[in-house]
Amino acid sequence: MNSTVFSYFLQSNELSNLIASSSKFLGFDTTSLFAFIIFAIFAGIIVGVMATIGGLGTYAERKISADLQMRMGPNRVGPFGLLQFLADGVKMILKEDIVTSQADKFTFNLAPVLCMVGVFATLAVVPYSSGFMMADLNVGIFYLVGMASLVGVGVFLGGYASNSKWSMLGGMRGASQIISYEIPATITIISIVLLAGGLSMKTLINGQGGAPHEWYIFHNPFAFVGFFVFFISALAETNRAPFDLPEAESELVSGYNTEYTGMKFGLFALAEYIEVFVVCGVAVALFLGGYKVPFDLGSGAILVEKLGMDGMIAQNIGQILELGAFFTKTLALYYVVIWVRWTLPRIRVDQLMTLCWKYLTPIAIFNLLGCAVWMYAFNGKSIFTLIFSAAASHGGH
C-alpha cells in the first residue's frame, strides 16, 4: 500500500532498464540507491517550490491586504513588486543576529530550527498528485498531525528562550492555543477517515471524485460542518489571524518573536507560511477532492484511449493536470486564509479557549458521531448518490 514517487517512476521502462544495468555494473541491487537519488531530487524541488510559495505568500499577503484596504502594496521591486520577497529575504540575512544576554542560547537557537523541521517533515505526505506524492505512508494523515504539533513545541521554546515577559506570555499562549485546537482538527479528521476507510492520503482522496458533488464536503451535512470546523481549527493551529495572539502585533509587541532578529525571525515566518500552505493542502485533500480532476482526466487512461498516446506520457500529462487541480484549490483556500486575516478582528485569549473547548470540540464530536451513524444507516453513500438513485428509481416507474 505504500506507494511513493519512486514507485511511480518505476513504471517507466527507461528507469527499470537503468536500474538493471547499473545493478549489473555495480554488483549490488541499486534500487535503493536510485530511490534515494529520485527522492533527493524531488525533495529539493519541493523545498524550493515551497520556499518560493512561502515567499510569494508574504508578497500575496501584502498585495491582498493592500487591495482590501484600498492602497497599493509593494510595487517597486521587480514587475508589480513580485521580487519583494527576495529583497526581504536578503534584508533578513544581512541583519545582525542579536542574542540577548539573559536568553537561553541553546534553546534560542533551537526553536526556529524545530519549527522548520516540523513543517518540512509534513511536506513528505502532502498529496500534490497521485504520482508525485513523496511518500504515501499508510498512516499519512496521522503522521501529519504529529509533525504539526512539533511546531507548537518550537513556538513555546521560542517564547521561553527569549526570557522576556512578552515572549514568555506569547509562547505559553501560542503553545496552549496550538494544542487546544489540535483536538477539533483531529476529531474532524477521524470523521473523514470514517467515510474513507483508511489513513493514507491516497485512500482519503480516492474516496472522492473530481466533480464537486463527489467531494467529501458535500457527502453529508456532518462533513459539511466538519469542513468549517477543520478550517477554523487549522487557522488557529498556524497562529493566523484572527487567532494570532501569540504574535499579536498590537498587544504583545511580537509575542514569541520579540527577541528574534534577522534570519531566525525569517525562519519562523517561513515556517508559518509553509505551514499555512500545508494545512490548506490537507483541507483540500480531505474535503475538496484533493488532486482529482473532473471526468477522471488525471489517470491518463482517456488520453491513451482517445489519442493513442504512449502510456507513460499520458500518465505524466494526467499527473500535471492533477498537480494543477491541487494547486488551484489550495491557493484558493490560501487566498481565503489571507482574506480572513484582514477582515476579522483578533479575538481575546479567553474567547479563544472558549471557542475551542466549548464550541468546536462538542461540534466536532457531534460530527464524528453523525458521520458514523450516516455511514451505518446509508451504507456510506453520499447525499447526492441517494438523491440521484431516488430520482432514477422514481423515473423508472
Next chain:
Amino acid sequence: MFGNTLFLLSAVLTLAGAFAVVYSKNLMHACIYLLASLFGVAGLYACLGADFLAATQLVVYAGGVVILMLFAIMLTGGTGNKVNRYGLEKIPSMGNKKTFMIAGFTAVVTALVLAKITYSVFAAKTVATTGFNSPSVADIGTALATDHILAFEISSVLLLGALIGAAIISRPRKEIHD
C-alpha cells in the same frame, strides 16, 4: 541498506538523547533532549514496521507529553541551575548510605533478570526465518474492534478517570473559611 541507516540514526538519537537527559544540568534542556530521544524511539518503531505505533508515538509523546512537561516545569519554576555558592552541584536528595545500598541491590537484581531473559537470544546461533508480519492499521483496528473490544472500552474509562483526577488535582484549593 536504508533500513540499517534508519536504525542507526534512530538508535543514536535515542541513546544520545537519553544520556543527555541524565547528564544535563538544566531542566529545560533535559526536556528538549527527551524530545529528541522520543523521536528516536519513533524511528525504532518505524524500523520494526510498526508505522501506526511510530505515528502514535509522535502525536502523543512528541506533540503532547513533552509540551505537558514543559508547562509543568514552567509552572513549578524549576529552571534554575542547582548550584550552591561554591559552584558545586546541589542535588536535593544526594543520598546517604541506605539510598546507595538499596539502589545497588536493585541494580544487581535488575541486571540478573535482564541477563536471564536475554540469554536465550544470545545463545541461539540461528536467525529467525519466519516472515515479518507487521500489523497494519487495518489489522490493529480489526483487533481493537473484535478481539480486544473490552480493552478498547475500558481504556476510555481509564482516560475518563485520568481526566477527572487531573482536573481535581489541578483545581486551586478554595479557601473560603479562614
Next chain:
Amino acid sequence: MSTLNLDVYMPVVILIALALLVAGGSLFLGSLIRPHNPNKLKETAYECGEEPVGNAWANFNIRFYVIALIFIIFDVESALMFPVAAVFKRFNEIGLGGVLLGSIFTFVLILVSGLVYCWKKGDLDWVKSYTQAPPTLGKKD
C-alpha cells in the same frame, strides 16, 4: 507482508535533513556576511523602552497546565479512535456496522461525559468565574 520495505521512510529522513540544512545553512551563510557588533544595551531584552525588571521565568498560571492535561487525554482518545475509524467502512460492508457503531458511541460518550464534567466544574474557563467562591469583601464572620 513478509518483506519490510523501509524505503518509504526515506523522504521523511531526507526532508528532515534538508530542513536542518536549510536552517543551519542560511544562518551560517548569514554569519559570514552580517555585522556583529554587540553592545550591552542592544543585548538587553525589550520592555517598551524601560530596563527589564526581574526574571521572566517566574511561576505561571495553572490554567495552562489544566488545558495541557485535558489535551493529552483527548489526544490519546483520538489516537485510539483512528484505527477503529479506519476499519469502520469494512465492517459496514460485511454487516457488523451496528456493533462497531455501538462501541464507538460508548467510547466517545464516556469521554464526552468527562468533558462535560470539566465544563461544569469550571476547568475550561480561562478566567475563573466567581460563582464558586464569591469575594468576601465586607463580610467577615
